[in-house]
Amino acid sequence: xxxVEERVKKIVCEQxxxxxxxxxxxxxxxxxxxxxxxxxxxxVMALEEEFETEIPDEEAEKLASVQDAIDYIVxxx
Amino acid sequence: xxxxxxxxxxxxxxxxxxREIAKVLADRGAVVIGTATSEAGAxxxxxxLSSKGGYGIVMNVSDAESIxxxxxxxxxxxxxxxxxxxxxxxxxxxxxxRMKEDDWDAVINTNLxxxxxxxxxxxRGMAKARWGRIINIxxxxxxxxxxxxxxxxxAKAGVEGMTRSLAKEMANRGITVxxxxxxxxxxxxxxxxxxxxxDAMMSVIPAGRLGEPEEVAAVVAFLASQEAAYVTGETxxxxxxxxxx
Numbered sequence: 001x002x003x004v005e006e007r008v009k010k011i012v013c014e015q016x017x018x019x020x021x022x023x024x025x026x027x028x029x030x031x032x033x034x035x036x037x038x039x040x041x042x043x044v045m046a047l048e049e050e051f052e053t054e055i056p057d058e059e060a061e062k063l064a065s066v067q068d069a070i071d072y073i074v075x076x077x
Numbered sequence: 078x079x080x081x082x083x084x085x086x087x088x089x090x091x092x093x094x095x096r097e098i099a100k101v102l103a104d105r106g107a108v109v110i111g112t113a114t115s116e117a118g119a120x121x122x123x124x125x126l127s128s129k130g131g132y133g134i135v136m137n138v139s140d141a142e143s144i145x146x147x148x149x150x151x152x153x154x155x156x157x158x159x160x161x162x163x164x165x166x167x168x169x170x171x172x173x174x175r176m177k178e179d180d181w182d183a184v185i186n187t188n189l190x191x192x193x194x195x196x197x198x199x200x201r202g203m204a205k206a207r208w209g210r211i212i213n214i215x216x217x218x219x220x221x222x223x224x225x226x227x228x229x230x231x232a233k234a235g236v237e238g239m240t241r242s243l244a245k246e247m248a249n250r251g252i253t254v255x256x257x258x259x260x261x262x263x264x265x266x267x268x269x270x271x272x273x274x275x276d277a278m279m280s281v282i283p284a285g286r287l288g289e290p291e292e293v294a295a296v297v298a299f300l301a302s303q304e305a306a307y308v309t310g311e312t313x314x315x316x317x318x319x320x321x322x
Contacts, residue, residue, distance in 0.1 A: 038246065042204055 260316025
């Protein structure tokens with residue numbers, strides 16, 4: 001079984017069309033990985049499905065980096 | 078222009094323009110789910126569509142919970158809709174000076190806010206599929222204005238504005254959003270008019286006749302097709318030449 005970090009990074013790569021080598025924990029979805037606002041919405045949708053959880057909109061807006069997403073998933077699943 | 082296997086949701090499909098739209102989409106191969114506000118309406122839709130794999134459901138588009146429940150049932154049974162036709166609508170006509178706030182609210186809610194709800198509910202599936210068609214039924218009066226219909230005209234003009242914005246939001250996901258604005262079509266809604274109203278209407282329609290529901294449905298079917306992929310944010314008039322704004 002992959003770790004949360006590996007699974008989050010895999011989804012980030014798939015959703016944003018970036019290479020694994022480009023994705024660091026500190027990477028910002030928008031500034032470093034080139035996501036637009038709709039990409040970030042879809043990324044959250046994909047995370048919800050992968051981890052079978054619901055991320056409320058007000059929490060989703062705070063997820064700006066890969067580490068933010070990992071922390072949220074670890075704390076809520 | 079085949080729609081083979083695509084799941085389509087048509088609101089207000091028990092009669093009039095909606096019924097015709099459901100029929101044409103089903104004829105082109107889509108699995109069509111039509112909504113009605115009553116059990117009897119939903120059963121009628123099932124009767125009309127069952128030979129093509131479609132069916133009717135009860136859904137109240139003015140109620141978010143009813144939409145969620147309906148969408149969930151449809152998705153479990155048939156898969157997530159990738160074609161949405163927002164057709165359900167009501168009128169509560171009166172001069173503004175006599176219009177009750179309830180009549181204003183009901184028309185805005187059923188004709189405009191409902192589209193916010195249904196569109197939001199289906200976009201997730203469309204975004205995942207990287208393909209979607211949202212077609213909103215507007216009206217010629219959105220552009221022309223019409224005395225006695227400030228609520229209806231406001232709602233329909235709102236629909237057209239929303240169409241343009243949502244089209245821009247979703248364009249790079251393969252999802253198009255368009256409106257069709259019928260003029261006077263031969264349905265229950267126009268049968269309510271008396272003879273003098275009818276005569277007045279004919280005098281402003283260059284084609285000299287009412288439109289048929291089929292003539293609106295054909296345009297909707299085109300917008301739902303793969304061939305229409307580069308048309309988005311548009312409102313297409315289907316009105317026999319009475320208004321071209």
